[in-house]
Amino acid sequence: MKGYIGEFEELVLLTIASLGEDAYGVSIQENIEKISNRSISIGALHSTITRLEEKGLIKSWLGEPTQERGGRRKRFFEITHQGKLSLHHVKDLRDALWKLSKANLSLAK
């Protein structure tokens, strides 16, 4: 199914969305580590980012060089419209399934 995204992809997409204008490699990684409390390598992150970019769910551009990072530019990421659609799709699917659940999903006893 086109537009299907995995759990980690979803995580990355939502993190990019949450970071807004400041979404680049290190900030994404740190945020994911902070929120999900799990350690991820830069390699795993960039594989996912590349995949998302190939699917057209995010797009990237290079920032201006700064004095930091040895003058190297940052690559910033942004969710595309397609990306937003995918996120909606996943969310809708989940919501629908939540609603259909016959078991009581409430945590309250």
Add this chain to the structure above:
Amino acid sequence: MKEQNIKPPRFVDQLFDWYCGNAPIEDLRGDMEELFYTNLGKMSVARAKLKYLQQALSLFFYAIKKRKQKSAYHQYSQQSINLSMLKNYLIIAFRNLIGHKAYTLINVLGLAIGMASCIMLALYIQSELSYDKDFADAESIHKLILERKYPDKTQILAGVPHSFASVLAKDYQVVERATTICGPFDDMIISYKGSDQSNLNYLENDVYAADSNFFKIFSFKILKGDRSTMLQHPKSMVLTESTAKRHFGDEDAFGKLITMSGNVFTVTGICEDPPTNTHFKFGLVISIHTIERFNLDNFNRPDSYCYLKLRAGANSIALESMFPKMVDSYAAADFERVNKTSWLDYKKAGNGYTYFLRPLRSIYLDPDDIGGMKPSGNIILVRIHIGIAILIFAIACINFINLATARSHERAKEVGVRKVLGSFKRQLVFQFLNESFIVSFIGVGLATILIIVSLPYFNLLTDKNLQLVFNLQTALVLAVIIIVLSLLAGLYPSFVLSSFKPVNVLKGNFTATPRGKWIRSGLVVFQFWISISLVICTLIMQQQTTFLSQKDLGYDREELLVIEGNFHMRPSFTRSLVNEINRLPQVLSSAGSLSMPSMNGIYPQQYQSEDSPEIRSTHTMYIGDEFAETMGFKLLDGKQFSVATNDSLSVILNESAVKTFGLSNPIGKKITFLEQTYGSGERTTFTIIGVIKDFHYRTLHEAVNPLVIQSNEIIFSRMSYIVAKVKPGAYKEAISNIESKWKELAPDMPLRLRMVDGVLEAHYQKEKRTSRIFTLFSSLSIFVALIGLFGLSAYTASLRTKEIGIRKVFGAGIVDVFFLLTSGFTRTVLISFLLAAPISWYLMETWWLRGFAFRIQISIWTILGVGIAALAIALVTVTYQSVKAGITNPIRSLRNE
């Protein structure tokens, strides 16, 4: 970022850059560095570094993936090669080539000559290695070889007793077929009816006799006749295409009747001429069953060649291991019947027959000369030629490398500008490789033309028929050569050129590094080392071959004619011929003989002298009266055979024989001859009547061994050779007179008359050819090296233009400038010479001269002479540039400061 001076580990960066290749990683490196400095605040430096490495490694697959994507998807990706840049490189390359015509000419010419030499040598080597490889199932065909053991020596023989072929095919499952071929029979007279029904007689050489399996084993093309049966019946004959054409022209030779040795043969087949790259050489093959003795058993006397074809997958070594048993069971009875001695006793005395197999494909280059039909090749020589080809290739490459690095200062600004404009090192390397590719391409193209032009001459020199065939394979080989050449020659310069620091170069304080100079001098030393060694070797070879052709043989070979022919069974004819020739006014003397020095008819026989009981195998000649005088053998003691006496029981010994037999006062002593050839064991006692000075009765590859000379009167005064000593300058008349006398006496026989000088020359053809090939390639190698030196000197001079200008302003003259510029090259050539002299001396001593029993001593003056000549030529080469620099007006070289 608390500590700026702590940096991520450099090796990780390098590793990362390496596997990322052209992938866009600027952002990643930034991310990694940022993380590293963040980590520095959280953990120890070592851990942070480890983490950095982990991060870098975790990006491995990501980077590999990104590397492949060069396309439009990532527009920011850096491509090292694209079409417009390639176009620019080509333009710049051509501008450079055209702008520096002398440089281009030197480069291209050096490469072209070097490559042409290499390719011609390669063709030669390929042809030497291609022998016998084209037969169908060549790998399963083997030749049976005999190692004959005597108490005092062993001998490898190409020929074996003929009966083993049938035994092998019958007794051993793994042998598919076996064939016997016997020959060559030379000087065979063949006759047939011409178109006008008259009888035509011709002399035919290279006649062989074979059984019907011969053409079944060897896949010679059969043009007419049935391959499997054409040699089956006695008196059938197969002609080669060219033999058939020679005798019958366009007429069909098939089915013709040809008379030879009293038999009437029918032509039952016509086959192709044996290709030159086989060890076979025959013009006419008759059925072996025609010859009566081949229908009888023979397991002891080597008389023919035997080839086996083994079944697929058969193990030749396993088969060989069964041969000793085969010899015992077949040869013993035959041996005892003929020799009337016990086979076991004979073996115990240290005699023996060991048979083994040699693969067909290795016969030509076998050091034991087991082909038997043609002079064999020499595997060592083939290897040396391969070596020379590689060295010339290296010399040509070095020219390119040296010139490119030497003139690097000219390209330095370009490199600087390109770098400032964003060129990567990889791109620059590619650019310079591209240039070396263009030069190689032109060079190899020119080399191909050179080869086409010079191949006919090279073929004359090597006595081969080499051709450069243009097909896909050749094109591929040439393409590979071009690529390898451009990489070998271009790689180092392109790395040197592309590694210039733009800041230094553009500031203008760029100087050639001392390291580059060292490498260049080293390479020049290498070039001259190789070329000087080759030249020394060549000179020594030439001296040796000249020595051989001028060596005193112990007899007078000038103005000596020899008639050879199949007339030994007609003593009355030969006697009257000798008398007739003797009567000619141009002839000083003439005599006949069964043996001829350096030709044939000299065999080992067993003798026992009266002074010692030991039986010795000694070479024996059979000569006629006055033969010794005509040849100019020098008598030391006693007398020669003469017409007046019956000499059938007299012998003459040479000095060596007197020594070996231990005779202190030889004249009048007795010596006993033990007949062995026919196995009768008969003993004949001879009286020694004379002693002659040692003369060379074999080629100069062999030392002079003991020799017993018997008179041909013991075998009915038969003669196989007639020699005639001619008055100086009367060759022509003598020859025409002998011809007419011959026509009178033997109208049905063709005459074979040669000059002894020419016969002797022919023995050293191989050495002469090797020496000529060496001469050619050593001159070419030194020429290529000189071309390089010329170019290099030009650039050294141009580098020092200003220096020379200043020196001249301060009063230096042409001579000073000359020494300034030549001292470096002089040193280089001297070092090369010091390296070359011992190497070439050692090579010639251990490899080449060892093969001669009579050889020159290497003269120190030869070697020194080459050194001085090399230095002189090198100086002349650089002089042009030095003098030019010396006479230039300093104003010209200093004005543009």
